[in-house]
Each structure stands twice: as C-alpha cells, then as structure tokens.
Amino acid sequence: MALLELKHITKQFRQGKKVVTAVDDVNLAIQDKEIICLVGESGCGKTTTGKMAAGLLDQTSGQILFEGKDISKLSGPEFMAYRRSVQMVHQDPFSSLNPVRTIYQTISAPLLYHKFAKDERDARRRSIEILEMVDLTPAEEILDKFPHQLSGGQRQRVSVARALTVNPKFIVADEAVSMVDVSIRASLLNMLRRLNQELGVSFLFITHDLALAKYFAWEGRVGVMYTGRMVELSRSPSLIEKPLHPYTAALMSAIPEADPRLTRSKERIVLRSDDIPSLTKLPPGCHFHPRCPVWLEGKCDKVQPILTEMGPGHQVACHVAFDITGGGSKISAGTR
Amino acid sequence: MADTVLEVRDLSLEYRSRRGPVKALRNVSFDLYKGETLALIGESGCGKSTMGFALIRLTPGTAKITNGNVTFVDGPNRINLMEMSENEIRRFRWTDMAMMLQAALNAYNPLIRIQDHFIDTAKAHGLNNKSEIIARARRLLTGVQLDADRVLPAYPHELSGGMRQRVLLALGLLMQPKIIILDEPTTALDILTQRSIIELLRKLKDEFNFTMIFISHDLSLAAELADRVATMYAGQIVELTDVFSAFEKPRHPYTFGLTRAVPTLHGAVEKLESIPGSPPDLVFMPSGCKFHPRCPFATDKCKEVEPKLTAYGGHQVACHNWQQVLEESQKAR
Structure with missing residues (x-):
C-alpha cells in the first residue's frame, strides 16, 4: 500500500469567467521512504500538486488516499494524524517564518500543541534535538534568536526543523533550496537526504532544476509536468539517461551545465515554438504538439496521449514514444 | 588578447549604514578586453551587482565611491568616468555602455507603451526623429526574434518574462553601446526561455560586436557564455x-x-x-x-x-x- 496516493487529481481555478485547469488528471503513488521529484517550468502545476498532496488545497475532482484511506472521509482524530504525518517546507525562508517569534517559539508550538512535549522544559530539550538533526548548531543559542538574525540557509533549516517536530512520514518540499546560495545548497540537500535515509521520511521535492532532481532523487523517481499534466514519470536513472518524452529531452538539452566543455558541446533540441501555451487556451490533442519537433500530424494534434508504462518503472505520455521502439534515442537525436 | 576597452583600477565603494560603512567593493582592478564576455560570479552580497552599478556610476544615494578610476578606452581617447559631470555620464550610459537590470519587469515604466520606452530613451540621447527611432526599434525587435507590430504598442505587463527580457536587450542595444552589462540576465526565466536568451545573446554579440559583462550567481551560465570568469x-x-x-x-x-x-x-x-x-x-x-x-x-x-x-x-x-x-x-x- 502506498503511503500517499493521488488518484486522477484535477484542480481548476476560476479566473473571472474562465476556468483554468492547473492540474489535470494526475496519478501519483508515493511509497514509504520514497523520494519523488516533480520537475517542470512555471505554471506546469507542480506546486499545486504539492499543495494538494500536503492537504493544503482541495482537489476539484479525484481522490487522495493516505495509507489507503480517502482523506476526505477521515474521522477527526484520523484527520489529525494525517495532518501530522504530512508536512510542507516552503520556498522562501524569508517569509515562511514568523518574524516576531523566536526560533524556540516557532519550534515548540507544534511540539506542545500536538503533545510531543509534556511541558516547556521538555519542549526545549526536544527543540534542541531537532535543531541538531538539521545541523543547526549551537542549537542552544539558535533557539533564542529571531529569524532575521539567521542567514537564508539557517532559516531554511529552521523551516525543515519545524516540519520535523510532529514526526512526519512525508514532507512536501517546494523549491526548498532555490533561494539559498549555491555554496550552501549542497549541505541542505545532503541534510534532507539524510533525513530520508535515517528517519525514513518520504519526500515530494518540487523543483525546476533537473540536475538538482537527479542529485536528490537518484534512488527515487522523477516526474515531469507540462501544462498541468504528468508527461513522464520514471525511476531517475532511466529518465535522466534515456528520456522518452520530447519535452523532457528538450529540457535536458537546454539546461546549461557547470562544465564549459560539456555545456558547449551538448546537442540541442530545437523546438518549433518557444511559447508556452496559455492554460486558458490549451491546444487540442497533446498540449506539447505545437512545440514538438517530432510530432505526428493527424495524431498528436487530435488525441491526447495517456501516461503509459513503456519500460520497467518508466511511464510516458507521448504518441511518438509509443510508436518507436526505444523512442528515447530517436527523440534525443533530434535537430541541432 | 585584444585591446582593452575598460580599465578598472582600485575601485572602492562603501554603503552608509547605521552599523558603519559597508565595504561592498575593495580596491578592485581589472581590464576588460574588447569583444570578450566576462562573467562576474559569486554569492549574494559579494559585491557583484554593486560592481556593475559602480562601473557606470549608477549607484544609489547611500553608496559612495571612495577610491579608484574607471577608464573607458575608445581608440586613442581615454575617458575617466569618475571625472565626468552628471550630464556627461548620463550621455555616456546607453550610448557607450548600457546596463540591463536584474528583474526585467522592474526595469520598465508600467504606464507607458514599449514604443515610448524606445522613443524616450532615444530622445534622452539626442535622437529626435521619431520615425527613425521606430524604424530602429523595429529592426532591433526583429533581431531579438519578436514581432514588432505586436510588441511596440504593448504595455510591459502584457509581455511574458522572456519577451520582456528580449525587449530589454533590444532597448539596451538602441544606442549601439560598446559595452553591455547584464545583471542576472536569465535568473527568473524558465529553462527553455533561458536557453533561447542564451542563444540570442550569442547571436547579438556576433552581430553587434559589443563587449559584455554579465553578473550571475549561476555557474552554469558562466560555463556556457563566458570567455573569462571573475570570482568575487x-x-x-x-x-x-x-x-x-x-x-x-x-x-x-x-x-x-x-x-x-x-x-x-x-x-x-x-x-x-x-x-x-x-x-x-x-x-x-x-x-x-x-x-x-x-x-x-x-x-x-x-x-x-x-x-x-x-x-x-x-x-x-x-x-x-x-x-x-x-x-x-x-x-x-
């Protein structure tokens, strides 16, 4: 049984008279101790999916199961347990912490509320333990500081510590390292990976950076979203080494790498158009077909492809990938 | 390597603050060569954006350049930017050296159309023939792969992030500057848009032969575009x-x-x-x-x-x- 399962999740927002489908029929099952990265460009629905998984946003249709039970049908105490088990870490450590509370106040509030600590003294002891878990030392001193006295990286560690207070089984981390300086990003990622290995916390890690997804979720899976739909979902090595969706292949070919020889000799896939379609005026058929270099006329512009298993643990929603055996190589050998 | 276009010597700058002077630049010296692309990399707060602003004396009121010289070399002429009057430096910016700011949206006046941005800029630098300005703007917009008919009458908010960044490039090139300073040119952009801006910068550089300094915290962008890298x-x-x-x-x-x-x-x-x-x-x-x-x-x-x-x-x-x-x-x- 999956820890958390999204079944045919759709989220629509109203924009005046228009209806915007931000997330369109997404299926995703997150296992115990698993790391899944959701990648995609802005507006692809990755954050909305993350918020629904964390229970912070209601879906328009579809079901969310936590340990096999529909969360909309949970009883009071069961819902509390679900809420404790699923936590979220936000992107911006400058606005996600209350500026007038000390770190101790921020960390101890959930400890006391959810009765993980019996009194203030116990809460303090536990807070120190948690801060040490996220490598915030000296924890004693940090506890009495305010967020503005900490650096961006330290604040993000406090955000993670706050999520850890309630012993969650699952953390949704939305661009959790993208506002932190490059030099300290790696240690944050390593710390999160350690929490996964040592405490067995599952992660849904949302990022626009595929290289980062590869690093963080190498033992896990990566999902690529485009215009609200999951277009490719696979075990990370298979996706990185042999992307099957032309959009994934295009993203990978477009990313500059921190190695001058490599980045200057990379094969580039040139798209037919640079414009991301508006969510209120999505093209018919496959949403990617107006940009796709390998589209099939009469098929891709008519029929929307469905996410289908193409190889072991590798799902893709693309007619061309379906048609060509070993489609990935064909796609990545596209035009320069 | 080629000739020097900009000589920076012992450039120092301080910001006023209640806690005391913030030494954002300390005796920075380097030569910028004609036609090269120089990347300034480093973490936030290392002084890289300050350096960009200081090079064209576009520093805010709380900043003071305490020492040093920036010399623009144009053939036999050597011009010390630190000795220019306010009027002279205002002319100099954009005609000889242009800077494109970090957040592409914030660089625009939200109340006027894109075409008026071109007209205002050109007028401030001595071009008064409106049809000539528009013709030039059209050529440049086409050069940055935009549809001039659509973009010129639009307001900044009607354009996407990538389009704004392109217009900003076209606007920066309006007076054909010899040096262009770009502050985080692709930071807020999506991957595919970032890629097309990178390719565009390469193409424009070939076409207009300018010298480029770009400021970025993103090492991979430096790996991709730079000839030389300065770590700050x-x-x-x-x-x-x-x-x-x-x-x-x-x-x-x-x-x-x-x-x-x-x-x-x-x-x-x-x-x-x-x-x-x-x-x-x-x-x-x-x-x-x-x-x-x-x-x-x-x-x-x-x-x-x-x-x-x-x-x-x-x-x-x-x-x-x-x-x-x-x-x-x-x-x-």
Whole structure:
C-alpha cells in the first residue's frame, strides 16, 4: 500500500469567467521512504500538486488516499494524524517564518500543541534535538534568536526543523533550496537526504532544476509536468539517461551545465515554438504538439496521449514514444 | 588578447549604514578586453551587482565611491568616468555602455507603451526623429526574434518574462553601446526561455560586436557564455581567468568550492560538497584573507595577511596557498 496516493487529481481555478485547469488528471503513488521529484517550468502545476498532496488545497475532482484511506472521509482524530504525518517546507525562508517569534517559539508550538512535549522544559530539550538533526548548531543559542538574525540557509533549516517536530512520514518540499546560495545548497540537500535515509521520511521535492532532481532523487523517481499534466514519470536513472518524452529531452538539452566543455558541446533540441501555451487556451490533442519537433500530424494534434508504462518503472505520455521502439534515442537525436 | 576597452583600477565603494560603512567593493582592478564576455560570479552580497552599478556610476544615494578610476578606452581617447559631470555620464550610459537590470519587469515604466520606452530613451540621447527611432526599434525587435507590430504598442505587463527580457536587450542595444552589462540576465526565466536568451545573446554579440559583462550567481551560465570568469568574494575579485581554467583548474579555494557545490545533469552522481560557514559581514570583516574562516586550506598566514590578486601566467588569483588548491582540484577531477 502506498503511503500517499493521488488518484486522477484535477484542480481548476476560476479566473473571472474562465476556468483554468492547473492540474489535470494526475496519478501519483508515493511509497514509504520514497523520494519523488516533480520537475517542470512555471505554471506546469507542480506546486499545486504539492499543495494538494500536503492537504493544503482541495482537489476539484479525484481522490487522495493516505495509507489507503480517502482523506476526505477521515474521522477527526484520523484527520489529525494525517495532518501530522504530512508536512510542507516552503520556498522562501524569508517569509515562511514568523518574524516576531523566536526560533524556540516557532519550534515548540507544534511540539506542545500536538503533545510531543509534556511541558516547556521538555519542549526545549526536544527543540534542541531537532535543531541538531538539521545541523543547526549551537542549537542552544539558535533557539533564542529571531529569524532575521539567521542567514537564508539557517532559516531554511529552521523551516525543515519545524516540519520535523510532529514526526512526519512525508514532507512536501517546494523549491526548498532555490533561494539559498549555491555554496550552501549542497549541505541542505545532503541534510534532507539524510533525513530520508535515517528517519525514513518520504519526500515530494518540487523543483525546476533537473540536475538538482537527479542529485536528490537518484534512488527515487522523477516526474515531469507540462501544462498541468504528468508527461513522464520514471525511476531517475532511466529518465535522466534515456528520456522518452520530447519535452523532457528538450529540457535536458537546454539546461546549461557547470562544465564549459560539456555545456558547449551538448546537442540541442530545437523546438518549433518557444511559447508556452496559455492554460486558458490549451491546444487540442497533446498540449506539447505545437512545440514538438517530432510530432505526428493527424495524431498528436487530435488525441491526447495517456501516461503509459513503456519500460520497467518508466511511464510516458507521448504518441511518438509509443510508436518507436526505444523512442528515447530517436527523440534525443533530434535537430541541432 | 585584444585591446582593452575598460580599465578598472582600485575601485572602492562603501554603503552608509547605521552599523558603519559597508565595504561592498575593495580596491578592485581589472581590464576588460574588447569583444570578450566576462562573467562576474559569486554569492549574494559579494559585491557583484554593486560592481556593475559602480562601473557606470549608477549607484544609489547611500553608496559612495571612495577610491579608484574607471577608464573607458575608445581608440586613442581615454575617458575617466569618475571625472565626468552628471550630464556627461548620463550621455555616456546607453550610448557607450548600457546596463540591463536584474528583474526585467522592474526595469520598465508600467504606464507607458514599449514604443515610448524606445522613443524616450532615444530622445534622452539626442535622437529626435521619431520615425527613425521606430524604424530602429523595429529592426532591433526583429533581431531579438519578436514581432514588432505586436510588441511596440504593448504595455510591459502584457509581455511574458522572456519577451520582456528580449525587449530589454533590444532597448539596451538602441544606442549601439560598446559595452553591455547584464545583471542576472536569465535568473527568473524558465529553462527553455533561458536557453533561447542564451542563444540570442550569442547571436547579438556576433552581430553587434559589443563587449559584455554579465553578473550571475549561476555557474552554469558562466560555463556556457563566458570567455573569462571573475570570482568575487567580500567585495574583491579573488580569481580571474579564462573559463576553462576557472572550472577545470581553479586556484582559489572559493572558486574550487563553488564548482564542487553544483550538480550536473550528465555523468555519474557525485557527492556535492558545500562551502562551510556563510559569507562575511561586510561591515566587520575577518582579518587577513576574508575567506579564511571558511577555507579548508587556511594557514596562520591567511589569518594575518590578505593576499593580493596576482597573475601567474595569465591566471590571476588572490590566495597564499593557490598551488595546493590547484593540486587538490586536479586530484578531484
């Protein structure tokens, strides 16, 4: 049984008279101790999916199961347990912490509320333990500081510590390292990976950076979203080494790498158009077909492809990938 | 290499603050060569954006350039920017040296159309023929792969992030400047848009032959676009060399640390290493080498004596132990 399962999740927002489908029929099952990265460009629905998984946003249709039970049908105490088990870490450590509370106040509030600590003294002891878990030392001193006295990286560690207070089984981390300086990003990622290995916390890690997804979720899976739909979902090595969706292949070919020889000799896939379609005026058929270099006329512009298993643990929603055996190589050998 | 277009000597700048002067630039010296692309890299607060602004004296009221010269070399003419009057420098910006700001949206006046941005800019620099300005704007917009008919009458909010960045490039090139400074040119953009801006910058550079300085915290952008890379730390350039040496044979422990902190998409998954600690407080800086509290190579000398940027066969570095760093970086490869 999956820890958390999204079944045919759709989220629509109203924009005046228009209806915007931000997330369109997404299926995703997150296992115990698993790391899944959701990648995609802005507006692809990755954050909305993350918020629904964390229970912070209601879906328009579809079901969310936590340990096999529909969360909309949970009883009071069961819902509390679900809420404790699923936590979220936000992107911006400058606005996600209350500026007038000390770190101790921020960390101890959930400890006391959810009765993980019996009194203030116990809460303090536990807070120190948690801060040490996220490598915030000296924890004693940090506890009495305010967020503005900490650096961006330290604040993000406090955000993670706050999520850890309630012993969650699952953390949704939305661009959790993208506002932190490059030099300290790696240690944050390593710390999160350690929490996964040592405490067995599952992660849904949302990022626009595929290289980062590869690093963080190498033992896990990566999902690529485009215009609200999951277009490719696979075990990370298979996706990185042999992307099957032309959009994934295009993203990978477009990313500059921190190695001058490599980045200057990379094969580039040139798209037919640079414009991301508006969510209120999505093209018919496959949403990617107006940009796709390998589209099939009469098929891709008519029929929307469905996410289908193409190889072991590798799902893709693309007619061309379906048609060509070993489609990935064909796609990545596209035009320069 | 080619001729110098800009000579920066001992440039120092301080911001006023209640806690005391913030030393954002400390005796920065370098030459910018004609036609090259120089990347300024470093963490937030290392002084890289301040440097961009200081080079064209576009610093805010709280900043003061306390020392140094910036000399623009145009054939036989040498112009010291620090000695220009306000009027002269205003002319100079955009006609000889243009800067494109970080947040593409904030660079526009939200109340006027794109075409008026072109007209206002051109008028401020002595061009008055409206139809000629519009004709020039059209050529440039086509050059940045935009539909001029659609973009010219539009307001800034009607354009997407990538389009705004393109218009900004066209606007920057309006007066055909010889030097262009770009502050985080692709930071807020999506991957595919970023790629098309990168390709566009390459194309424009071929076409217009300008010299480019770009400021970025993104190492991969430097790897992609730069001819030379200047690493900044605590208001100074600590390493300046060609792009291949910077990534493959770094001699400063900070540059070395940065290259090990970034994941790559190709190749095996290697364990990333952070640089311990955080950037120094620019009001109360550590003694000696400003990087020593975070440096794994630091010795007693580093705590006392600040190393000067010194050239070793074209590779400039400010580190007492650069040979050791180089050795380590070769082992790590």
